[in-house]
Amino acid sequence: MQTLAELETHDMRKSAIHESGHALVARHYGIPAEPLIFRNAEVSDPLEFKTWLGTTRLNDTNISPLRKRRVGLAGVAAEFLAGTHTGExxxxxxxxxxxxDSVETSDGWSRTDWESAEGWTETDLHAVFMILTRRWEWLLLEVNSLIAYPDSDG
Known part of the structure; x- marks a missing residue:
């Protein structure tokens, strides 16, 4: 069984990978993006709830539906590629x-990600996979930066 510190470290890394995935795909499409991770201030039971959360601020209000879907898919895809989900x-x-079928029945999707990815296709997923794998070293640098300097404000 993992210790509390190990659980928190895992949550922090998983959040950093997720948000870095969004940022990498957004930036690929020329969308300025700022990924952030922060401690979940409302967690009462670290064994039951995530201890770290994140968000990626997209500094563009005019994003095409195709790019929005792909950025929405990127966080969960990055987690998968990093191996934070096992058995798949x-x-x-x-x-x-x-x-x-809805955000309530999705497994591990935030409302924002679920809504952004709505209507995704196999072509979208393939494009996200290609973007992430071709720039994986950059993603890992972003992950390490987020872990070293998490957002204290949340």
Missing amino acids: LDLMSFIQDSYG
């Missing part, structure tokens, strides 16, 4: 299984 056969199966 492939990225397509993982996304199909986790993206439910």
